[in-house]
Amino acid sequence: MPSNGTINLRRGFDIKLEGAASKTLTDLAISAIVAVQPPDFPHIIPKLVVKPGDEVQAGAPLFHDKDHPELFFTAPVSGEVVEIVRGEKRRILEVRILADKKAASRAFQPINPSTLSRDQVVNRLLDSGAWVFIRQRPYSLIARPHESPKAIFVSGFDSAPLAPDLGFILEQSGSLFQTGLDALAKLTDGKVHLGLPVNASSVLQQAQGVTKTVFNGPHPAGNVGVQIHHVDPINPQEVVWYVHAQDVVNMGRLFAEGVYRPERIVALTGSEATERGYFRTVQGVHLKDLLANRVKTDQVRLIQGHVLTGQKTSQDAFLSAYTHQITAIPEGDHYEFLGWLTPGFDKLSLSRTFFSWLNKNKSYRLDTNLHGEERAFVVTGQYEQVLPMDILPTYLLKAILANDLEKMEQLGIYEVSEEDFALCEFVCTSKINVQKIISDGLEMIRKEG
Amino acid sequence: MKALRNLLDKVQPNFEKGGKLEKFHAAYNAIETFLFVPNHTTQGGVHIRDAVDLKRTMFTVIIALLPTLLFGMWNIGYQHYLAFGVESSHTENLLFGLIKIAPLLIVSYGAGLGVEILFAQMRGHAVNEGYLVTGMLIPLTLPVTTPLWMVALASIFCVVLGKEVFGGTGMNFMNPALLARAFLFFAFPAYLSGEVWVDLTPEAGRALVDGYSGATSLAVVDANFTATPSPWDMFMGFEKGSIGETSTLMALIGAAYLIYTGVGSWRIILSVFLGGYLMGLFMNVLAPADAPTHIMHAPAYYHLIMGGFAFGAVYMATDPVSAAQTESGKWIYGFLIGAFTVMLRVFNPAYPEGMMLSILFFNVFAPLIDHFVVQRNINKRLKRALQ
Numbered sequence: 001m002p003s004n005g006t007i008n009l010r011r012g013f014d015i016k017l018e019g020a021a022s023k024t025l026t027d028l029a030i031s032a033i034v035a036v037q038p039p040d041f042p043h044i045i046p047k048l049v050v051k052p053g054d055e056v057q058a059g060a061p062l063f064h065d066k067d068h069p070e071l072f073f074t075a076p077v078s079g080e081v082v083e084i085v086r087g088e089k090r091r092i093l094e095v096r097i098l099a100d101k102k103a104a105s106r107a108f109q110p111i112n113p114s115t116l117s118r119d120q121v122v123n124r125l126l127d128s129g130a131w132v133f134i135r136q137r138p139y140s141l142i143a144r145p146h147e148s149p150k151a152i153f154v155s156g157f158d159s160a161p162l163a164p165d166l167g168f169i170l171e172q173s174g175s176l177f178q179t180g181l182d183a184l185a186k187l188t189d190g191k192v193h194l195g196l197p198v199n200a201s202s203v204l205q206q207a208q209g210v211t212k213t214v215f216n217g218p219h220p221a222g223n224v225g226v227q228i229h230h231v232d233p234i235n236p237q238e239v240v241w242y243v244h245a246q247d248v249v250n251m252g253r254l255f256a257e258g259v260y261r262p263e264r265i266v267a268l269t270g271s272e273a274t275e276r277g278y279f280r281t282v283q284g285v286h287l288k289d290l291l292a293n294r295v296k297t298d299q300v301r302l303i304q305g306h307v308l309t310g311q312k313t314s315q316d317a318f319l320s321a322y323t324h325q326i327t328a329i330p331e332g333d334h335y336e337f338l339g340w341l342t343p344g345f346d347k348l349s350l351s352r353t354f355f356s357w358l359n360k361n362k363s364y365r366l367d368t369n370l371h372g373e374e375r376a377f378v379v380t381g382q383y384e385q386v387l388p389m390d391i392l393p394t395y396l397l398k399a400i401l402a403n404d405l406e407k408m409e410q411l412g413i414y415e416v417s418e419e420d421f422a423l424c425e426f427v428c429t430s431k432i433n434v435q436k437i438i439s440d441g442l443e444m445i446r447k448e449g
Numbered sequence: 450m451k452a453l454r455n456l457l458d459k460v461q462p463n464f465e466k467g468g469k470l471e472k473f474h475a476a477y478n479a480i481e482t483f484l485f486v487p488n489h490t491t492q493g494g495v496h497i498r499d500a501v502d503l504k505r506t507m508f509t510v511i512i513a514l515l516p517t518l519l520f521g522m523w524n525i526g527y528q529h530y531l532a533f534g535v536e537s538s539h540t541e542n543l544l545f546g547l548i549k550i551a552p553l554l555i556v557s558y559g560a561g562l563g564v565e566i567l568f569a570q571m572r573g574h575a576v577n578e579g580y581l582v583t584g585m586l587i588p589l590t591l592p593v594t595t596p597l598w599m600v601a602l603a604s605i606f607c608v609v610l611g612k613e614v615f616g617g618t619g620m621n622f623m624n625p626a627l628l629a630r631a632f633l634f635f636a637f638p639a640y641l642s643g644e645v646w647v648d649l650t651p652e653a654g655r656a657l658v659d660g661y662s663g664a665t666s667l668a669v670v671d672a673n674f675t676a677t678p679s680p681w682d683m684f685m686g687f688e689k690g691s692i693g694e695t696s697t698l699m700a701l702i703g704a705a706y707l708i709y710t711g712v713g714s715w716r717i718i719l720s721v722f723l724g725g726y727l728m729g730l731f732m733n734v735l736a737p738a739d740a741p742t743h744i745m746h747a748p749a750y751y752h753l754i755m756g757g758f759a760f761g762a763v764y765m766a767t768d769p770v771s772a773a774q775t776e777s778g779k780w781i782y783g784f785l786i787g788a789f790t791v792m793l794r795v796f797n798p799a800y801p802e803g804m805m806l807s808i809l810f811f812n813v814f815a816p817l818i819d820h821f822v823v824q825r826n827i828n829k830r831l832k833r834a835l836q
Contacts, residue, residue, distance in 0.1 A: 015497070161497075235834035307496045329497065332490050337450040339486030340504040347500035351711040353509045354500055368490040372502025373482060373575055376619030379506060380769040381714055384776050394774055395823050410827040427499045429506055430619075435494040 007230050009217030009388040013350055013423055015161040016363045017307065019328075021267040023168055024277040030103070031289035034077050034282065035085075035094040035318040036062055041132060043141055043446075044071070046092045054081045059106035059128045059260035062095045070145055074129025076262045076282045078104040094318065097284075110258040113183035121186040125251065128260035132321070133247035134187075136239050137228060138414040139446050149241040151190040151232050154181070154248055156204040157197035157215075159222030160306040164267035164278065164325050166245050167201025172265060172280070173249045177203055180252030184243060185209050195227040217388060225420040229389045234414045246324060264324060266290065270307075271365040272300045272328035281319065287326070288315045295328040301368050303327040308422035309435070332369025340372070347371075350385065350427045375430040383434075386423040391416065393424055397434065400441030405448055408441055417442070457481055475569035479576040507578040509712045510764075513703035514585055517760065520699045521692040522546030525593045528647045528689055532663075533655040546593075549648055550692060553588040556597045561587070561604035568613050577618035579625075579770075583607060586626035586764060589693025590757070590805075591633070592645040599637060603629035623812040624771045627805055634805070642668075642801075646689035665689045667756045667794065667801035674747035683754040694757035704763040713767045716776065717783040721762035724787025725752050732795055744795050752791045761804035762787070771812040775822040782818050786811050 038046040045066035050056060056075040065071040077099040085094035108128065113121055122145050125131040134143040134152075143149070157166050170177050185192050194210040204212075213231055215221040224242045234240055243251075246264060254260045262283035268276050268290070275294040287302075292315065295302065303310035304323040311320065336342075344354030348364045356362065383393035391412045399407035418435040425434035463470040464477040481487075483504075491498060526542030537545075561584050562576075569576045587603055588595075610632075611625030612618060634641045644663030666677040666688050678688045686696025693699075707713025729749025736745035752758060766772060766786050773782035786807050793803025800806055811818075 017497075233833065235830075301496060303496055309494075310496065312496070327496075333488045335454055335488050336486040337453070338484060340502060340508065344500060349499050349501045351499075351501050351506075351509075353505050353710045353712060356500075366497040368496050369486070369498070370489040370491055371486060371498050371500050372504065373487060373489065375503045375575075375577060376617060378503060378579065378619050378770055379712075380772070380774045381776060381779075390826070390829070392775060392823055392826050395819075410830065411823070412830055422495055425495045426497065427501075429499075429501050429503055431498065431502065433494050 006214040006216055009215060009221050009226070009230075011385055011388040012159075012218035012220055013386045013427065014159070014218040015307070015348065015366075015426070016361070017161045017329075018271040018363045018365045019269050019273055019276060020162050021164060021269045021276045021278055023165070025172060025265065026277060026279050028279050028281040028285070028289060030077055030099045030282065031286040032099060033082070033096050033286050034075075034079070034099050034284040035096045035286075036073055036076065036284050037094050037318060037320060038063065038073070038092050040321040041065075041073070041142060044068075046073070048084065048092065048095070050081045050095070052081050052083060055079070056081060056097065057104045057106050061129065063092070065142075068142075068144070070126055071132060071142060072126060072129050073132060074260070076284045078102055105259040105261060108254065108258040108260070111255055113179065113186060113255045116186065118186050121183050124254065125183070128254055129262075130247070130251050130254050130260055133250070133262075134184075134241050134243050136241050137225065137234055137417065138239075139442055140417050143239075143241045147239055149188050149190065149239045151228075151240050152184050152188050152192045153195065153224050153228050153231075153240060153242040154184070154192065154210075154245055155195040155222055155224045155227055155242075156200060156207075156245060157195065157222045158306075158324075159197075159219035160308055160325075161219070162267075162269035162325070162327060163222070163306055164265070164269075167197075167204060169265045169278065170203040170245060170249065171201060173252070176249045176252030176256060177245065178207060178252065179256045180243075180248035180250070181207055181210055183251050183255055184248065188241070191232075193227070193231055195222070195224070195231075197222070220386075220388065220420060220423060223420055225415070225417045226388055229391075229415050236409060236414060238414075244322070244324065262321075264319065266319065266323065267325045268294060268328075269325060270295075270303075270328035272296045272330055273326075283319060283321050285319050287313065287317050287319060290319070290326065291315050291328075299331045299333075300328050301331050303329070307366075308426060309419045330365065330367040332367030334369065336369075350382065351429075370431055372431055374432065377430050377432065379429040382427045382429065383421075383424040386427055387420070389415065389420065393421065393434075396441075397437050400437050400444070403444065405445060408445060413438075413441055413445055454485065457484070472570065475574075475576055476566050479566060479569070482575070503578045504581075506712055507581045509710050510582045510707065511585060513706045513713070514582070514589070514693070514764065516699040516702045517589060517693040517696065517764075518550075518585070519543075520686055520696045521589060522550055524686055524695055525549055525648060525692060527687070529650070530652075532647050532649060532657055532661055533652045534658040535652060535655060545648075549593050550588060552597055553591070553593075553595065553600050553692075554585065556600045557587045557604045558584040560601040561608050564605050564608040564613075568608070568617070572617070574617070579612075579618040580608065583626045583629075586693075587629050589760070589764075590626065590630040590691050592641060593648050593692055594645045595633070595640060599633060599640060603633050606632050619770055622771055622816065623809055624765055624768045627765055627809055627812075630805060631809060646691075663689060665756065665801070670747065670751070670755065670794075671744050671798040671801065673742040674744050674751065675742050677751070677755065680748075680751065680754060683751070690756060691760075694760040697754045697759040700759035700763045704759075707763065707767070713763065714769070714772070714779050716779040717767045717772055718762050720780045720783030721766050721787040721790075722753055722759075724784035724789075725758060725762075725791050726750065726787070728788040728791040729753075732791060752794065755794075756802050757804045758787075758790060761790075761808055765804070765808050766811075771815065773815040773818045773822075775819045778815070778818045778822045781822075782811055782815055785814075785818075 046063040079099040526545030530537040607629035611628040790803040
């Protein structure tokens with residue numbers, strides 16, 4: 001395999017669930033209403049540049065960030081701005097567009113990004129709205145264009161439960177992925193890193209101009225945070241950027257074809273989805289168009305994303321900007337008589353306290369039951385089993401709970417994100433909300449820093 | 450089950466705020482969650498959760514304790530009939546043990562859980578499952594002749610001063626069950642040393658056999674290590690001692706289960722044995738040549754099968770709350786416990802069972818061990834940043 005190295009990760013856990021997407025791709029018609037949702041983007045304050053009644057083309061600005069006016073958030077489709085949905089304190093929740101059938105896009109000059117200067121690449125990405133899909137660590141914010149990251153990371157696979165097969169998705173878009181990588185290469189003086197799974201598809205293996213590293217191991221090996229940690233860890237004052245592979249494709253299209261379309265191939269997964277597969281659509285579509293008649297409706301939890309870090313959603317919501325997967329699992333609001341005493345052949349656990357370990361290859365139809373009540377922190381060593389980073393999870397969490405900023409820094413908070421700790425939360429015997437603690441800690445550091 | 454659920458739902462309002470039985474909310478909650486895993490669902494964060502909870506974890510430890518409990522029962526009967534020279538079947542041995550041990554268990558659970566529920570009610574939190582294990586550990590570490598009032602006292606002491614004064618389960622820095630045991634050991638030494646290990650309730654028409662001695666292996670080993678029972682007997686547990694501690698084999702079976710299920714730390718268990726064995730070998734080197742039966746000459750593995758070494762390594766040192774919590778810290782912590790136990794046994798005959806003191810001692814040092822491990826991680830990160 002043409003790669004620059006392999007990193008074997010022993011720690012982690014593959015949660016085998018029922019309901020993987022079958023490898024069929026369906027093109028969806030664009031729904032009547034498409035929405036861009038400012039709350040999808042953490043820590044921005046939207047300033048509108050459109051009002052209801054305005055006609056927009058795909059790639060035309062809808063709003064920008066008050067503190068960073070260069071960050072434009074643009075329309076995914078052409079049509080008429082019909083409604084600005086606001087919440088408490090007039091916070092903007094949705095900018096709704098009535099999509100027309102013309103699919104008119106702002107036209108850019110098709111050009112090979114390798115021939116452009118950094119500024120030219122930056123400007124086109126900012127101008128089109130594609131920039132907001134470049135994010136940074138620490139803090140998982142939208143990248144700051146004037147900063148120069150020490151490296152850019154793209155994970156070539158998703159190891160989360162029922163995650164979409166990125167290799168399959170990338171095969172649908174030909175050489176656009178490579179063009180996108182070429183554009184990214186212009187943005188940093190450092191390297192562009194591409195994380196590969198063990199049996200990477202040819203699109204990934206043939207990628208040029210990037211440093212490839214194979215990650216061999218269970219989830220969260222596909223998390224970009226884990227890959228950064230092992231390839232080029234973040235020290236205080238340093239910034240790295242990362243981009244989802246699908247957005248690299250969209251960036252490639254922006255340069256190669258001169259149009260910006262925030263396309264999404266979304267995997268519909270989960271035991272409660274009746275028609276599972278891949279669906280091609282755009283950011284912001286109404287979920288009803290994607291989900292209607294394809295998921296059960298009774299006692300179902302719909303999740304934008306996967307079961308570890310996704311957001312609870314409903315058929316009336318819109319596809320969030322960073323969503324690549326929708327999962328439907330059963331709600332678990334039921335009592336279970338002496339559930340903690342049963343042999344538990346159908347109870348998934350990292351521990352072998354239930355007899356489900358007898359069948360290692362079984363897939364589970366897990367529901368949202370908490371399986372117990374929150375308790376004080378008692379059992380040790382569990383987090384360490386599923387966090388493939390040289391980080392002491394328990395001590396980092398304790399430093400956050402104690403508001404000890406210095407310890408948090410020393411113990412590596414810059415290197416982590418909520419998603420890297422999602423498995424810790426899954427396995428936690430005491431049912432502690434680990435991701436919430438990490439996100440509080442990151443928020444604390446961000447405000448102080 | 451539906452009827453039971455309906456009954457619980459019907460009486461529940463009485464126990465909630467403003468209900469007439471509000472004072473018993475903690476007790477109601479404990480019973481309800483014991484019978485039914487609650488219908489709580491995930492809200493933020495992950496949407497699915499591992500099936501394990503603290504109840505299941507503690508239940509697993511109880512299962513792992515069963516071999517020592519059952520063997521302990523049998524051995525209590527065996528030792529009793531042996532003292533009187535009575536031929537007895539396995540069933541008779543077991544039955545005798547059961548009759549003697551059941552009251553200890555009932556008192557330990559009754560007194561301890563009572564105090565637990567009281568504190569939960571006072572503090573407005575749920576009753577923790579930790580005592581399910583502690584309540585069984587306390588009798589297992591005591592001689593069968595311990596008076597019941599003393600067991601009750603120890604249980605109450607263990608919950609109040611071993612746990613609740615530090616903030617409850619998860620906050621205690623010493624192993625509560627061992628603290629209870631140590632409390633009795635120092636407060637009532639006469640009841641916990643000497644001829645207390647065998648139940649000598651008279652047998653009709655029988656007298657103690659000639660030359661009967663109630664001393665444990667640890668009491669005799671100090672003067673003459675060859676006076677101990679055979680290594681096989683010590684390994685199997687056919688010797689005198691606290692109810693659960695005599696059989697190394699049973700503790701190892703429990704250890705296998707704890708390690709396999711992932712509930713007990715294999716690092717701690719292994720390193721305690723390693724520490725004890727290596728220190729035993731070291732003692733052999735130092736052994737005085739002019740005293741060939743001195744304990745220092747005892748083969749190193751004797752220390753691992755004598756007394757409560759295995760029981761302590763498997764069930765006490767591994768208590769996740771009071772042990773070292775970092776993975777590399779666990780190695781150091783276990784090793785020191787094992788090594789220190791052998792040192793105590795050899796150099797301080799006043800405390801023949803070094804295991805208990807050694808574990809409590811390193812409970813206190815566990816945070817310090819962890820501190821160094823954490824510091825090493827911090828330094829590594831710092832060094833990387835400075836490059």
